[in-house]
Amino acid sequence: xxxxxxxxxxxxxxxxxxxxxxxxxxxxxxxxxxxxxxxxxxxxxxxxxxxxxxxxxxxxxxxxxxxxxxxxxxxxxxxxxxxxxxxxxxxxxxxxxxxxxxxxxxxxxxxxxxxxxxxxxxxxxxxxxxxxxxxxxxxxxxxxxxxxxxxxxxxxxxxxxxxxxxxxxxxxxxxxxxxxxxxxxxxxxxxxxxxxxxxxxxxxxxxxxxxxxxxxxxxxxxxxxxxxxxxxxxxxxxxxxxxxxxxxxxxxxxxxxxxxxxxxxxxxxxxxxxxxxxxxxxxxxxxxxxxxxxxxxxxxxxxxxxxxxxxxxxxxxxxxxxxxxxxxxxxxxxxxxxxxxxxxxxxxxxxxxxxxxxxxxxxxxxxxxxxxxxxxxxxxxxxxxxxxxxxxx
Numbered sequence: 322x323x324x325x326x327x328x329x330x331x332x333x334x335x336x337x338x339x340x341x342x343x344x345x346x347x348x349x350x351x352x353x354x355x356x357x358x359x360x361x362x363x364x365x366x367x368x369x370x371x372x373x374x375x376x377x378x379x380x381x382x383x384x385x386x387x388x389x390x391x392x393x394x395x396x397x398x399x400x401x402x403x404x405x406x407x408x409x410x411x412x413x414x415x416x417x418x419x420x421x422x423x424x425x426x427x428x429x430x431x432x433x434x435x436x437x438x439x440x441x442x443x444x445x446x447x448x449x450x451x452x453x454x455x456x457x458x459x460x461x462x463x464x465x466x467x468x469x470x471x472x473x474x475x476x477x478x479x480x481x482x483x484x485x486x487x488x489x490x491x492x493x494x495x496x497x498x499x500x501x502x503x504x505x506x507x508x509x510x511x512x513x514x515x516x517x518x519x520x521x522x523x524x525x526x527x528x529x530x531x532x533x534x535x536x537x538x539x540x541x542x543x544x545x546x547x548x549x550x551x552x553x554x555x556x557x558x559x560x561x562x563x564x565x566x567x568x569x570x571x572x573x574x575x576x577x578x579x580x581x582x583x584x585x586x587x588x589x590x591x592x593x594x595x596x597x598x599x600x601x602x603x604x605x606x607x608x609x610x611x612x613x614x615x616x617x618x619x620x621x622x623x624x625x626x627x628x629x630x631x632x633x634x635x636x637x638x639x640x641x642x643x644x645x646x647x648x649x650x651x652x653x654x655x656x657x658x659x660x661x662x663x664x665x666x667x668x669x670x671x672x673x674x675x676x677x678x679x680x681x682x683x684x685x686x687x688x689x690x691x692x693x694x695x696x697x698x699x700x701x702x703x704x705x706x707x708x709x710x711x712x713x714x
């Protein structure tokens with residue numbers, strides 16, 4: 322089975338891990354600091370904090386926001402006697418086409434997501450967003466926009482930045498798919514008030530499990546570091562203080578060692594994915610059964626995913642097409658079921674529908690695209706995908 326994405330580990334990675342295993346510290350050592358410094362440089366950000374997952378990074382980002390802007394709410398959350406006295410509605414606008422972690426971590430902090438429909442590329446629809454910000458009945462309680470760089474293609478950051486500025490909002494980016502990408506020659510991670518990356522094994526580079534938060538906001542970074550590691554701040558000698566109820570979301574030295582090694586190959590990994598995506602684009606041009614997502618020259622996508630979008634005449638046969646692809650050895654996947662369709666969100670918000678998100682879900686299949694594929698394999702995949710779609714008309 323050829324997976325839609327996978328890690329590429331070579332001898333240099335193994336050597337880096339072996340050195341880390343024989344180092345004095347397996348956690349909280351110098352490699353974490355080196356990795357975070359390298360992330361700052363790559364994302365052109367002042368602060369970078371490494372985590373054991375992007376989900377942890379999202380949790381901490383939203384929590385740091387609460388501690389910075391609504392400290393009374395943060396304190397009431399750990400004091401049951403005060404919870405009933407603190408009433409504060411907080412809403413973030415985001416996309417339903419994402420992994421559930423984007424919004425699950427909002428719910429944990431008492432933040433309510435407002436969903437905004439998407440465009441044909443799976444990214445948030447700026448026009449729909451602009452309308453929400455002036456017409457939504459809870460618009461006065463909206464505090465942030467949370468964008469998602471779907472499949473590695475960045476959102477239109479300039480438009481989102483202007484909307485955030487116009488409405489006095491923060492812009493947070495779930496860039497889990499997009500580490501190493503750019504928008505108008507500016508690196509992803511430098512275009513929002515804070516951005517989150519994923520280094521899961523299926524992403525362009527990996528720490529096995531892992532993630533990061535980058536920001537230029539010193540206060541946000543301060544609270545993030547506290548939430549990362551027990552809320553503890555070191556004082557002098559053995560003395561330390563606990564300032565808030567934090568977690569343990571630390572990335573190990575092994576993860577940092579692998580991340581540093583993988584970072585050296587980031588450009589070549591993205592270039593490999595770019596070549597594969599370019600081959601697919603040419604091979605699938607004018608296909609009568611499905612389209613692909615165009616990437617403008619102003620955007621460098623990481624091509625974490627390569628989605629094909631079935632045309633409406635094949636939506637009713639998507640399951641058969643998916644099964645046929647798997648039978649032919651293609652480890653395809655669907656990204657994503659709209660978040661509001663999950664049981665938890667239906668229970669919380671009732672039945673809602675977003676037309677483009679529904680259509681995108683009906684159409685999308687992610688086919689293999691990763692740096693471990695040869696062009697010969699990619700051509701074989703393209704032929705199988707074409708033949709299967711032809712056979713189901």
